[in-house]
Amino acid sequence: GAGVSQSPSNKVTEKGKDVELRCDPISGHTALYWYRQSLGQGLEFLIYFQGNSAPDKSGLPSDRFSAERTGGSVSTLTIQRTQQEDSAVYLCASSLEHQRTDTQYFGPGTRLTVL
Amino acid sequence: KNQVEQSPQSLIILEGKNCTLQCNYTVSPFSNLRWYKQDTGRGPVSLTIMTFSENTKSNGRYTATLDADTKQSSLHITASQLSDSASYICVVSSGYSSASKIIFGSGTRLSIRP
Numbered sequence: 001g002a003g004v005s006q007s008p009s010n011k012v013t014e015k016g017k018d019v020e021l022r023c024d025p026i027s028g029h030t031a032l033y034w035y036r037q038s039l040g041q042g043l044e045f046l047i048y049f050q051g052n053s054a055p056d057k058s059g060l061p062s063d064r065f066s067a068e069r070t071g072g073s074v075s076t077l078t079i080q081r082t083q084q085e086d087s088a089v090y091l092c093a094s095s096l097e098h099q100r101t102d103t104q105y106f107g108p109g110t111r112l113t114v115l
Numbered sequence: 116k117n118q119v120e121q122s123p124q125s126l127i128i129l130e131g132k133n134c135t136l137q138c139n140y141t142v143s144p145f146s147n148l149r150w151y152k153q154d155t156g157r158g159p160v161s162l163t164i165m166t167f168s169e170n171t172k173s174n175g176r177y178t179a180t181l182d183a184d185t186k187q188s189s190l191h192i193t194a195s196q197l198s199d200s201a202s203y204i205c206v207v208s209s210g211y212s213s214a215s216k217i218i219f220g221s222g223t224r225l226s227i228r229p
Contacts, residue, residue, distance in 0.1 A: 004158075033217075042221040043159070043204065058216075091158050101147065101166060106158030 004107035005103045006092050012113045013082055021110045025094030033095075033104060034067060034073050038088040049075060050098045082114045117142045121220035129228050131197055136223045138205030139187040142216075146208040150179050150190045153202045153222070162190070162203075184227050192225075201229045 005024045025032050034046040045059040049069040049088050060066070064082075069075040079086055089109040095102040119140045140148070147166045151159035155221050163172045163179040165188070171180050176193045192199055205220040 034202070035219075043219040045205075045217040048217075056216075093158070101164050103164065104149075105160045106160070110160055 004092055004105050006090075008110060009108065010111045010113075012105060012107065012115065014115050015084060016081055018080045019082055019112065020092050021046050021079075023075045023092030023107060023113070024061040025073065025075070025078070025092070026105055027073075029063050029094035029096055029105075030072060031095045031098040031102070033093040033102075034075070034077050035091040035093065036061075036088045037091060037109070041088075043091070046070075046077070048098065079112075082112075084114050087112055087114045116121055117207075117209055117216060117218050118140075119205055119218045119220040121205050121223050122205055123223060124221070125224040125226070127226045127228060128195055130195060130197055133191065133193050134195060134225065136190045136192075136203050136205075136225070138190070138220055140186050140188070140205075140207045140208075140218070142186075142207040142209045144210055145183065145186075146210055148179075148181055148188050149206045149208075150188075151204040151206060152199075157202070158223070159204055162201075195227050197227050197229060200225060 007022045033048040036044045045055050047067050052069050053074050064080045082101045089111050091109045093104040093106045095104045122137045148219050149164045150162040162174050162177050163180045169183040178191045181188045202222040204222045207218050209216040
């Protein structure tokens, strides 16, 4: 595709429910990143994939968060038993590889609201 | 502790004027420093990427500098335009292995007034 796409664009859920967020990276990009941007806060790194493997999961805030990537393309971020503090914009980015100078291209984000 | 601090928190300038945004970091080992522009409701867009050996990089009216000794970076915007109104985020990556850390500054919110 022309850019990174994410779905849904908005998600409202009740506390305790599970949610799944999807990211479609730019075709051919092997590196994929998930970030979170809470209201009034800076961006927070969650996890990244090189191909289908996730070398660095240290940014995931709790064991309720998990992510997977299949076929070296689409990635899903799953949040189980959502809490109100999970409310944020979840951004996905991709780059050709996980190299120091590769540009990361961001998607428009998914705005998650937990009631 | 790895940190990235940006200043000022917010800035208002008149259209056509220049401005400079600051980024100080305490990240080690240093891998690269990136400046992003983020319009309200949109994802960040990369402006510049600099590694240890680079001390200046330009992208149109945007010029970034890096002083790896003092661990400071600046983003200079020349002849500002209304479309420059956005948040500017400094991001520093740590480490050289695949398990690198990515640390974000809290951003500077820039408003350009006509």
